[in-house]
Amino acid sequence: MLxxxxxxxxxxxxxxxxxQTTVVDRTQLVAIAPPAVQPAADWKNVGFAHYRPSSAYRWEVSTFLDAHGLQPRIVAESDDSLFLVEVSVRSPCVAIVPRSAAKEALLDGRVRVIAELESGGVAVHALYQDNIAAGLTRSAVEILVRAHSEPAAVV
Known part of the structure; x- marks a missing residue:
């Protein structure tokens, strides 16, 4: 048993x-693109690497696109955020991914942030048994939550 x-x-x-469920951290989604890609106001001029419909991120990303009237051309779909980052780098196109997944590509200058999404329902959840024996697990979750609530350097 886990x-x-x-x-x-x-x-x-x-x-x-x-x-028991505990939110460990909220996931910050960012729209990224290589430095040479200049999206038009409606993004119709760019390709877009999107999440598949079964992904936890698809709804958040689609809601953002709709709310801002963005209509990019979908060129790839995947559930893998790191894959979407690489598609953005190599295609070149726009992708919306967790900031943590794009960290290396941002630091290397292969992509830049072109938009930040409001933190919505996307988060990392800890699930553990709700019983007396779960005390050690509960303590570990509390440490995770504290570690993610401390200020960190933002890329």
Whole structure:
């Protein structure tokens, strides 16, 4: 039996019987593009590496695109954020990914941030048993939450 599971989708209430859930960290999504890519105001002139419909990020990204009237041409779909970063670098096109997934490409200057999404429902959730024996796991989750709530250098 697993003591602790970290996941990006919070399980529905009905599936949480006997489990505790804690948000460890909110995921900051950013739109990235190589330095040479200059999206038009509506992004119609750029390709877009998107998440597949089954991804936890798809709804957040689609909502952002719709809310801002952005209509890029979808050139790739994947559930893998690191793959989407590489598609953006090599295609070149725009991708919206967790900032942490784009960290190296941002530091290397292979991409730049062209937009930041409001923190929505995307988060890392810790799931663990809700019983007396789960004390050690609960302590570990509390340490994770504290570590992610401390200020960190932003790329």
């Amino acid at each position: 003591d602790l599971v970290l996941c990006e989708i919070e399980p529905p209430e009905g599936m949480r019987r006997g489990l």
